[in-house]
Amino acid sequence: MRIIFVLALILCLSPAAAPGEEFESVSKPSADITLSFVRPGRIADVACKEGDTVKKGKLLAKQEDKAEQIQLEMLAVQAADETKIKLAEAELAQKRKDLARLENAGQTNAATSWEIEHSRLEVRTAELNLEKARVDHEQDRRRHQESGAQLSLLHLLSPINGQVEEVKIEEGESVQGLDPVIRVVQTDPLQIDVPVPVSLANQLRRNQPARVTFPAMPGQKKADQVEGRVENISTVAEAASNTLRVRINAANSLKRPVGERVSITFLNVGEGKKPASPSPGR
Known part of the structure; x- marks a missing residue:
């Protein structure tokens, strides 16, 4: 009985989230991959530079392979x-x-x-x-x-459509196996992880819409907004905050940089969820 009482008290003291409430989080790339050569060798060619937009399968660098x-x-x-x-x-x-x-x-x-x-x-x-x-x-x-x-194995190909974020090698340089040499990120879509109170997370569903609001850029009268979708709702709660991690994917046609603080508002909360069956009367 004491355990049940304590759990009930925690739930009561946890902050209740109302539909329409905004949550703060930070955007991050949907993919962030650091590439390495498997074995040591001399760099014969670096076919990309930082800032390049690359397609999946594009040759980025290769070792001497004659x-x-x-x-x-x-x-x-x-x-x-x-x-x-x-x-x-x-x-x-x-x-x-x-x-x-x-x-x-x-x-x-x-x-x-x-x-x-x-x-x-x-x-x-x-x-x-x-x-x-x-x-x-x-x-x-x-x-x-x-x-x-x-x-x-002597050729590094881009595993994703994305942008070259970092190049750590030069032509003619010798590298060791598994040394990080090129970093490629995918920023469209953006990925955002939001800690959401369990009471609200239980009302969400996968593919549910969520409004993402970016900070206003200099000279902007109105902040940019895009609609994202819930990709995943964690099944393990954070005990200290009584929250679940909700992951959102949002298209980034506006080319916003990652790492920005954004505001998230979940839309159509509760829709599509079956109401709980009433307890039988005594």
Whole structure:
């Protein structure tokens, strides 16, 4: 009973949030990724600079890769070469013809049983040679794929559509594996985490609209506002403040910088939530 009383007291003393109330928070990028090379090497090219807008898959930088390029070309030739397979197929076809002639000759005692058995062994050997040629060709193909994967480790590609925030390398410089070299951020959409009282958070739902108000810029008569959407509502409350973290995504067509203090107002609070079933009367 004492525990229940204490929990009830905490809920009563927690600040109640009314629909339409504004909450303060700070905007942050929806993605913030620091890229590194996997292994040490010399920087051959830096294909971006700070402030560049980049698309996903854009080459940002690469290490010296001449030796790996040559190795890849050599393995590509081997992977495409089917000469050994064709040779083994031709040999097998000839061995089968030879065996057929001997078996026909054996019906008239023109070939001995030893000659026929020896020919059958040659056919089996030719079959195994063909199988080995195919296995070898598959191994060549996989070595080519592996070489391509190793080469790709020397190239840094942007994993997102975003902006280059920081470049820490220069052409000709040597770097160690896993050293941070380039930072890419995505600021459209913006991401905003808001601590919301549990009483209000329980009335929210995913994809619910929320108005985001930015601080007025110099010369602006009216602050910029955009409509965001609730992306996630945390399931674990912060005990000290009795709040849940609510994450909002908001389009950033206005190109606002991240790190601004913004105001959040949740819209249509309570809509779409099923009312609680009344307790049965005593």
